[in-house]
Amino acid sequence: xxxxxxxxxxxxxxxxxxxxxxxxxxxxxxxxxxxxxxxxxxxxxxxxxxxxxxxxxxxxxxxxxxxxxxxxxxxxxxxxxxxxxxxxxxxxxxxxxxxxxxxxxxxxxxxxxxxxxxxxxxxxxxxxxxxxxxxxxxxxxxxxxxxxxxxxxxxxxxxxxxxxxxxxxxxxxxxxxxxxxxxxxxxxxxxxxxxxxxxxxxxxxxxxxxxxxxxxxxxxxxxxxxxxxxxxxxxxxxxxxxxxxxxxxxxxxxxxxxxxxxxxxxxxxxx
Amino acid sequence: xxxxxxxxxxxxxxxxxxxxxxxxxxxxxxxxxxxxxxxxxxxxxxxxxxxxxxxxxxxxxxxxxxxxxxxxxxxxxxxxxxxxxxxxxxxxxxxxxxxxxxxxxxxxxxxxxxxxxxxxxxxxxxxxxxxxxxxxxxxxxxxxxxxxxxxxxxxxxxxxxxxxxxxxxxxxxxxxxxxxxxxxxxxxxxxxxxxxxxxxxxxxxxxxxxxxxxxxxxxxxxxxxxxxxxxxxxxxxxxxxxxxxxxxxxxxxxxxxxxxxxxxxxxxxxxxxxxxxxxxxxxxxxxxxxxxxxxxxxxxxxxxxxxxxxxxxxxxxxxxxxxxxxxxxxxxxxxxxxxxxxxxxxxxxxxxxxxxxxxxxxxxx
Amino acid sequence: xxxxxxxxxxxxxxxxxxxxxxxxxxxxxxxxxxxxxxxxxxxxxxxxxxxxxxxxxxxxxxxxxxxxxxxxxxxxxxxxxxxxxxxxxxxxxxxxxxxxxxxxxxxxxxxxxxxxxxxxxxxxxxxxxxxxxxxxxxxxxxxxxxxxxxxxxxxxxxxxxxxxxxxxxxxxxxxxxxxxxxxxxxxxxxxxxxxxxxxxxxxxxxxxxxxxxxxxxxxxxxxxxxxxxxxxx
Numbered sequence: 001x002x003x004x005x006x007x008x009x010x011x012x013x014x015x016x017x018x019x020x021x022x023x024x025x026x027x028x029x030x031x032x033x034x035x036x037x038x039x040x041x042x043x044x045x046x047x048x049x050x051x052x053x054x055x056x057x058x059x060x061x062x063x064x065x066x067x068x069x070x071x072x073x074x075x076x077x078x079x080x081x082x083x084x085x086x087x088x089x090x091x092x093x094x095x096x097x098x099x100x101x102x103x104x105x106x107x108x109x110x111x112x113x114x115x116x117x118x119x120x121x122x123x124x125x126x127x128x129x130x131x132x133x134x135x136x137x138x139x140x141x142x143x144x145x146x147x148x149x150x151x152x153x154x155x156x157x158x159x160x161x162x163x164x165x166x167x168x169x170x171x172x173x174x175x176x177x178x179x180x181x182x183x184x185x186x187x188x189x190x191x192x193x194x195x196x197x198x199x200x201x202x203x204x205x206x207x208x209x210x211x212x213x214x215x216x217x218x219x220x221x222x223x224x225x226x227x228x229x230x231x232x233x234x235x236x237x238x239x240x241x242x243x244x245x246x247x248x249x250x251x252x253x254x255x256x257x258x259x260x261x262x263x264x265x266x267x268x269x270x271x
Numbered sequence: 272x273x274x275x276x277x278x279x280x281x282x283x284x285x286x287x288x289x290x291x292x293x294x295x296x297x298x299x300x301x302x303x304x305x306x307x308x309x310x311x312x313x314x315x316x317x318x319x320x321x322x323x324x325x326x327x328x329x330x331x332x333x334x335x336x337x338x339x340x341x342x343x344x345x346x347x348x349x350x351x352x353x354x355x356x357x358x359x360x361x362x363x364x365x366x367x368x369x370x371x372x373x374x375x376x377x378x379x380x381x382x383x384x385x386x387x388x389x390x391x392x393x394x395x396x397x398x399x400x401x402x403x404x405x406x407x408x409x410x411x412x413x414x415x416x417x418x419x420x421x422x423x424x425x426x427x428x429x430x431x432x433x434x435x436x437x438x439x440x441x442x443x444x445x446x447x448x449x450x451x452x453x454x455x456x457x458x459x460x461x462x463x464x465x466x467x468x469x470x471x472x473x474x475x476x477x478x479x480x481x482x483x484x485x486x487x488x489x490x491x492x493x494x495x496x497x498x499x500x501x502x503x504x505x506x507x508x509x510x511x512x513x514x515x516x517x518x519x520x521x522x523x524x525x526x527x528x529x530x531x532x533x534x535x536x537x538x539x540x541x542x543x544x545x546x547x548x549x550x551x552x553x554x555x556x557x558x559x560x561x562x563x564x565x566x567x568x569x570x571x572x573x574x575x576x577x578x579x580x581x582x583x584x585x586x587x588x589x590x591x592x593x594x595x596x597x598x599x600x601x602x603x604x605x606x607x608x609x610x611x612x613x614x615x616x617x618x619x620x621x622x623x624x625x626x627x628x629x630x631x632x633x634x635x636x
Numbered sequence: 637x638x639x640x641x642x643x644x645x646x647x648x649x650x651x652x653x654x655x656x657x658x659x660x661x662x663x664x665x666x667x668x669x670x671x672x673x674x675x676x677x678x679x680x681x682x683x684x685x686x687x688x689x690x691x692x693x694x695x696x697x698x699x700x701x702x703x704x705x706x707x708x709x710x711x712x713x714x715x716x717x718x719x720x721x722x723x724x725x726x727x728x729x730x731x732x733x734x735x736x737x738x739x740x741x742x743x744x745x746x747x748x749x750x751x752x753x754x755x756x757x758x759x760x761x762x763x764x765x766x767x768x769x770x771x772x773x774x775x776x777x778x779x780x781x782x783x784x785x786x787x788x789x790x791x792x793x794x795x796x797x798x799x800x801x802x803x804x805x806x807x808x809x810x811x812x813x814x815x816x817x818x819x820x821x822x823x824x825x826x827x828x829x830x831x832x833x834x835x836x837x838x839x840x841x842x843x844x845x846x847x848x849x850x851x852x853x854x855x856x857x858x859x860x861x862x863x864x865x866x867x868x869x
Contacts, residue, residue: 073826098828142726147809149827175726175808178822185700186808189707191725328760352763353771359764365757369779378775382766428765 035063036246039084041075042067043091045153045180046114046233048204049266050089056262057253063246071179073150079104079238086241087250089113089233091180092152096236109237113254114268116231117199118156123188123218131221134194135166140173144186144195147176152231153183157196159228196223200267232271279340280304282432282464286324288331296320296331296488302481304339304432304464309475309496311468312485318468319362321485322434325466326359327352338432356384358425358463360435364417366409372420373405379427392427398456399423415446419453426461433465439474447474454478472512476500476556477635501604503586503595513595514558515605516635521547530575533634537601541575542632554635559595561630562607566617568626576629580605582621585614594619598627605629639835645812646820647839653728653816654796657735661743661792662785664736669747670777688745690738699805702734706806726808731816734806735796742791750784751777783854790851794844 035058042050047069054065068075068085076095079085080102090096093112099105120131128134135143146154154176161167175191177183180198187195202220235254241247253259260270285299296317302308310318323329325336327343327350336344343350366375380387396402399419409417418438425433438454439447451474458465458478469475475482475496482499484492492499499505501515519535524544531544533555540555547553568577580598588595594614598605605627609619619625668687672680690698706712706724712733713723724730758780762772778785800818807814809823817836824833 071826073828076828077825095828141723142808144808147823149823149829175810178804178809178819178826182805185703185805186725189703190709191703191707191723192808326764328763351768352760353766353768357764359761361757361761365761367758367761367776367780369782378762378767379765382771384766424765434764 035061036244037064037066038086038241038244038246038250039066039068040087040089040250041079041083041085042069042089043072043075043233044069045091045116045198045200046089048200049114049263049268052262052266053254053259054250056258057250060253061246061249063249065250071150084240085238086244086247087235088238089235091233093232093234096234099236099238104239106237106239106242109251110234111236111251111255112232112271113235114233114263115271116153116156116233117267117269118153118160118223118228118231119197119199119202120194120221120223121187121197121202121218122194122220123190124193125217125219128194128219128221131194131223132164134221135161135164135170138169138173140193142175142186142192142194143170143173144175144177144183144192144197146180146183146196147178151177151179151183152233153180153196153198156223156228156231160196160223163227198267203265203267230269233268281337282325282339282466283335283337284321284325285333285335286321286331287333288320288324288329290320294320294488296324298488298490300483300490300493302466302483302493306480307458307465307467307478309467309469309479309482310485311475311479311482312470314470316485317488318470318483318485319436320488322436322466322468325432326357326434327355328359356429356431358428358430358433360418360422360425360433360438362437363441364409364414364421366412366417366421366424368409371406371408372401372412375409375420375424376405376427379424383427383429384431385429388429391429394460395423395426398460399426399453413446414442415449418442418446418450422453422457426457426463430463433463434468435465436468437470439469439471451477472500472514473635476514476516476554497603501597501606503584503597503606511560512558513560513606513608514556515603516554516556517603518552518554521549521551521553524549531634533632535601535603537599537603537605538578540578540629540632542634545634547634555632556635557605557629557632559606559608561632562598562605563628563630564596564598564607564609564613564617564619565626565628569628572628574628574630576632578605578627578629580625580627582619582623582625584621585619598625600627639839640832642811643820643832643836646815646817647836649728649812649815650797650817653731653735654793656732657739657796658789658793660732660736661739662789665740665743665747665788665792666785668740669744669751670773672744673748673751688741691741695738695799695801696805698738699734699802702737702802703806706730706733725806726810726814728813730806731803731814734802735799738799738802739792739795742795743788746784746787746791747781748784750781750787753784754780786851786854790847794847797840797844 050067054067057063058065072090072092072095075088076098079088079099088096088099096105096110100110120128122128134140145157148154148158158167161170175186177186180201183195184197184201186192187197235251237247237251264270280303281301282304283301286296288296298321310321312318320329324331324334330349334344342348343355367378370378399422401416401419401423404412404416404420412420422438439450442450455478467478479496481495482493483490484499484505492502492505496516497518517535519533521531522534522539523532525531529544530541531547533540533542533553542555578600580600582596583599583604584597586595588608592610593608594611596607596609596619598607607627672684703725704710708717708723716722716724724733754777758776759772762776767775798818800822803814803816803819807819809815809819817840821833821836824830824836
């Protein structure tokens with residue numbers, strides 16, 4: 001016959017599991033009691049700054065920010081079809097505007113959170129002592145730029161070439177990245193001698209060290225702001241975030257001086 | 272090809288081969304390069320492996336092969352299969368499924384040793400009876416038809432040696448009966464030496480001129496069919512099929528009783544008249560179970576054939592109630608399967624003169 | 637349908653790319669498949685794994701490493717430069733090389749399977765009919781493995797047509813050179829130009845459907861191949 005074992009002699013494993021579950025539950029409850037979780041869609045080019053920003057914000061507010069990175073176009077399509085984001089940091093102004101017209105945003109919530117800085121960059125040190133001259137000379141194998149149909153940095157690059165009247169001359173040497181990260185890879189791997197990239201990318205890439213006041217190695221030419229319209233990146237509070245104090249708090253924080261300093265340090269300008 | 276001092280009308284084969292498990296082949300034989308040599312034995316006795324070694328499809332650890340004076344395999348040379356002038360008929364259909372019957376034959380013709388011979392082509396088609404099948408694909412042919420096409424294909428390569436690996440084994444009884452006549456005609460029509468692997472006494476009795484008997488990877492007996500099949504000391508275990516094959520001639524035909532008298536070197540036998548012409552060479556098979564022994568010649572029995580014989584040897588049968596007795600009749604031998612009790616009652620001992628009564632005799636060819 | 641001149645150019649380029657890649661894949665994949673189908677070497681596992689690797693790596697990851705390897709500092713780049721060919725990224729032939737690597741398993745595996753299914757017997761039969769190794773290969777192996785080749789060609793072709801991440805990484809979106817249909821559709825979608833995207837996507841889906849339909853039709857017809865071969869020896 002089988003004997004029923006006294007409770008104390010039972011296998012200790014379930015007891016241990018129980019304790020763990022209790023602990024986890026407590027943590028979870030504590031978390032929700034203090035803060036709210038917000039899902040945020042962020043254009044890939046703003047990845048490095050937003051990580052730092054959300055870390056700061058989480059520490060200050062106790063809220064929990066969950067970041068999704070991707071292309072603004074994809075986020076636009078996803079948000080139109082019910083993606084559960086509360087806040088959207090776009091790489092341009094067009095997509096937040098389009099969402100606004102579609103009535104998917106909280107009216108009046110759209111604002112420019114950063115202005116991108118365009119840099120002509122080469123992975124070769126000394127290759128770009130004078131960027132404009134190099135562009136005009138045509139002495140480079142390829143010129144990388146982001147696809148202007150898709151990326152604001154690409155639009156700006158085209159505007160620069162237009163201003164310099166070099167569009168037709170350089171066109172045969174163009175290689176287009178689908179986004180600014182790919183454009184950066186074309187140059188950093190040496191496949192394109194030069195390319196229009198974002199200053200923030202050079203700031204974020206710790207593997208490159210530069211002499212010219214920049215972290216990245218190689219050589220660079222800071223494109224004068226006069227040669228292209230500003231690369232405005234807009235953020236917007238989405239309809240789903242309308243009643244979320246945490247989402248509003250995040251946007252508030254982004255506009256703060258503390259946040260502004262971080263954004264600038266990462267290679268952007270403020271409006 | 273190098274010519275050795277080996278006689279040009281024999282096949283000399285020596286193979287040693289060890290395979291995973293405990294199978295091993297250890298053979299050293301010389302057979303005449305004429306007619307049909309049966310490679311006979313139980314399944315697993317090594318006969319197919321032997322044939323594959325001859326074809327070069329199996330690479331023995333050590334070997335020597337000389338076919339009609341040409342060394343196909345020696346210490347310093349191993350002729351690959353496609354360089355050996357042989358034909359091979361596999362156990363199951365090996366026609367190329369993507370080609371028609373004609374396409375399969377053309378495959379051989381294009382690669383034949385000698386130039387295309389229309390006369391040979393017509394003869395092969397006629398002997399194999401495949402004229403009407405040429406446009407069909409293998410899957411549209413019956414098993415028997417496929418084997419006939421395969422045999423035709425092997426002949427059209429104009430081989431100097433034809434290897435057949437149980438070409439009938441995959442066929443049912445009816446199909447076997449369909450093909451056997453074609454094989455017999457092949458033997459009569461084409462002057463190609465054949466090594467014919469089989470485990471069927473029937474086939475061997477009908478087709479072979481001589482036999483190599485394989486057991487556990489070794490040749491345990493070899494020689495004329497009549498000699499080998501009359502041996503009772505071999506581990507052949509024919510059981511009910513045990514019997515001798517005798518070569519003879521039709522010496523008389525009795526149209527009244529539909530009988531024919533066949534003379535052979537050890538006497539004469541009456542058989543059913545199979546329509547063979549007088550003087551024609553025939554082969555008869557006498558099964559051991561159809562042979563009984565008597566001390567005297569009994570004229571008063573229904574049994575037609577009685578031969579005076581001398582007991583030359585006695586062996587135990589697998590069945591302990593039975594004994595196998597080898598009997599000499601003139602220059603030939605018969606074997607009889609009798610009970611141990613009869614053996615003792617009749618006092619059957621080597622040297623004893625007796626009468627063999629033969630209940631039935633079949634002409635096998 | 638809503639197609640621009642540019643869209644048509646990408647379709648044409650895609651067709652050229654897929655055809656070239658398929659042809660090269662069949663030439664390169666066949667000996668690999670044959671070796672894999674026949675060998676008992678210890679290397680079989682290693683080579684199989686290497687061939688199958690593109691199945692594991694995300695295309696953009698593979699693309700990134702190809703960009704590195706084929707770049708001026710990379711091993712392949714050094715080689716092509718040494719041969720006076722320049723570097724491969726952002727060129728049609730760069731896409732060809734990358735696509736061949738990427739689609740290799742889709743071509744090698746069906747051919748290998750078809751070749752393995754043949755067994756020894758047809759080859760032995762051919763050898764006894766005086767066919768040497770090359771002769772056997774072209775007159776027996778290739779025709780008998782035809783369904784495998786057909787599957788391989790269609791998969792290789794379709795896979796190249798549909799490939800995207802890799803082209804994105806090493807293409808550079810150059811019209812007439814590296815801008816293929818999949819990238820063009822992506823661009824349309826990203827640029828919120830859904831009308832053009834739908835048009836091109838519809839053509840691709842229709843095309844793929846017809847190709848696959850054709851493949852399965854042919855395979856059904858030829859399905860009886862090999863059944864006439866016995867299994868036992």
